[in-house]
Amino acid sequence: MLSKKAKYAIKALLALADREGEEPMRIADLAREEQIPPKFLELILLGLRNNGILQSRKGKGGGYRLARDPADIYLGQIVRMFDGPLAPVPCASQTAYVRCADCRNEAECGVRLAMKEVRDATARILDGTSLAALHDRVEQVTARRMRGILSD
Amino acid sequence: MLSKKAKYAIKALLALADREGEEPMRIADLAREEQIPPKFLELILLGLRNNGILQSRKGKGGGYRLARDPADIYLGQIVRMFDGPLAPVPCASQTAYVRCADCRNEAECGVRLAMKEVRDATARILDGTSLAALHDRVEQVTARRMRGILSD
DNA sequence: ATTTATCCCATCGGATAGATAGACTAGTGT
DNA sequence: ACACTAGTCTATCTATCCGATGGGATAAAT
Numbered sequence A, B: 001m002l003s004k005k006a007k008y009a010i011k012a013l014l015a016l017a018d019r020e021g022e023e024p025m026r027i028a029d030l031a032r033e034e035q036i037p038p039k040f041l042e043l044i045l046l047g048l049r050n051n052g053i054l055q056s057r058k059g060k061g062g063g064y065r066l067a068r069d070p071a072d073i074y075l076g077q078i079v080r081m082f083d084g085p086l087a088p089v090p091c092a093s094q095t096a097y098v099r100c101a102d103c104r105n106e107a108e109c110g111v112r113l114a115m116k117e118v119r120d121a122t123a124r125i126l127d128g129t130s131l132a133a134l135h136d137r138v139e140q141v142t143a144r145r146m147r148g149i150l151s152d
Numbered sequence C: 001a002t003t004t005a006t007c008c009c010a011t012c013g014g015a016t017a018g019a020t021a022g023a024c025t026a027g028t029g030t
Numbered sequence D: 001a002c003a004c005t006a007g008t009c010t011a012t013c014t015a016t017c018c019g020a021t022g023g024g025a026t027a028a029a030t
Helices: A004-017 A027-034 A038-050 A075-083 A110-126 A131-150 B004-017 B027-034 B038-050 B075-083 B110-126 B131-150
Strands: A054-057 A063-066 B054-057 B063-066
Touching: A004 A027, A004 A038, A004 A063, A004 A075, A004 A131, A004 B110, A027 A038, A027 A063, A038 A054, A038 A063, A038 A075, A075 A110, A110 B004, A110 B110, A110 B131, A131 B110, B004 B027, B004 B038, B004 B063, B004 B075, B004 B131, B027 B038, B027 B063, B038 B054, B038 B063, B038 B075, B075 B110
Parallel strands: none
Antiparallel strands: A054 A063, B054 B063
């Protein structure tokens, strides 16, 4: 399960990617636009800032903006940051391997075998999808829908 | 994250697949062999039984055995049974779709787009791997290791 | 009838997720 | 310098769920 934190984080980042180059965005506005509890979002944005994903400015005209090129921000990093390793089971994790207490010989563990496949597939997707790429895909859907409406 | 329940279930099923055709296996023995808390395992096996995966017999000589061909038991079913839908987010689930409360237009949701990919990849693996297939893979690893030891 | 083993109820501690409050700090514009 | 604005930080709270256990009811075999 993706936590709400990770989910809100991605939503917020997509919104910020949409505003690249513009004025920084305030927590309150972002919260309203994305339907996220403001105080909760605050916590999330702070986390993203402390991990170098976001930049912040205090005082009037302040708010948050992306700290780097959205093409260099990958979903894998965001998800791991809030939800920990991608692997369904610690012993199948690449970035945070932990041995199972119950497990006679790991090499012959069927659970691990299967879950390693799941973790690899997940990592391939999330570490292969940048914020920019995802944003583009959303834009394409939007554009297609707009054309659909216009031709009605 | 895979729950302990699902993990233990798969381990137990693999052990039972290894004993196909033989006498039914008792909870206590299975628990000892797979290093699972007996009472907890009891709960899990009961669940598997109530879902038609296992057969049970009470009294002396009783225990559990597979209710169907391990080639017809898929990991996807087991995981869903204990941990719910595979999708990281309810709105990306195929078998248990639920709309997100916060979500203006679902078709343009980046989170959903990305998570649908993850769910599809996961489903492809788990619904594509039967207990028999997994058991075979484990056997192959074991055989390879045995040969390694013999040739030492 | 006694033994054996599953069935099924009820419960429990601890961890975690989601969320909120409030006081503090540091910028901005005037 | 001052007041305002908006992010920073810590603390706390509640509900839910996970992992696990205990104890009695039920059914099968001898």
